[in-house]
Amino acid sequence: MPAESLVRLLEVLQPSLAMYVADSGIWSYPGPEEIRLALADLVADHRNLIDRGAAILEEREVAVPRVAYPLSFTGWHDVDLQYALAWIVKGLTAQSPELERLAAVADDAAASGLAAEALRSTRQHLDVFQQIATKLKAGLSAAS
Numbered sequence: 001m002p003a004e005s006l007v008r009l010l011e012v013l014q015p016s017l018a019m020y021v022a023d024s025g026i027w028s029y030p031g032p033e034e035i036r037l038a039l040a041d042l043v044a045d046h047r048n049l050i051d052r053g054a055a056i057l058e059e060r061e062v063a064v065p066r067v068a069y070p071l072s073f074t075g076w077h078d079v080d081l082q083y084a085l086a087w088i089v090k091g092l093t094a095q096s097p098e099l100e101r102l103a104a105v106a107d108d109a110a111a112s113g114l115a116a117e118a119l120r121s122t123r124q125h126l127d128v129f130q131q132i133a134t135k136l137k138a139g140l141s142a143a144s
Helices: 003-013 017-024 033-059 071-076 081-103 109-137
Strands: none
Touching: 003 033, 003 081, 003 109, 017 033, 017 071, 017 081, 033 081, 033 109, 081 109
8 A cells, every 4th residue: 555655654653752852841941042942843844744645645535644742752851952862863863774775765756855855854954953962062062
């Protein structure tokens, strides 16, 4: 069934720590503003991809998956963003192989195109987060 790739794409993108932070409304995390801004950009891009994928599924009359966050995320309510940065990088890194696989699916052009876009976006955001982490480790402001 061609819709399986789109469903899987939503299952890969939605339950990330970055999406949890945004969906939970916890924007008062202490930590560098650069991380907060990079996180907002990532979430906006991924939310756009999720919404577009969901719209395609609805057009195909396929149920949009309801994806739950891992219960362990509830313990992140008072963690510094600088600490969370490593976990966000780890999550984006873990998403990449599945996004590569979905981008290569030949039986659904919409799914593979959206997955390819998600992969590019994920790689770009991963690069930004890694640059911020490197600057922070060096004791520099991430804004410089």
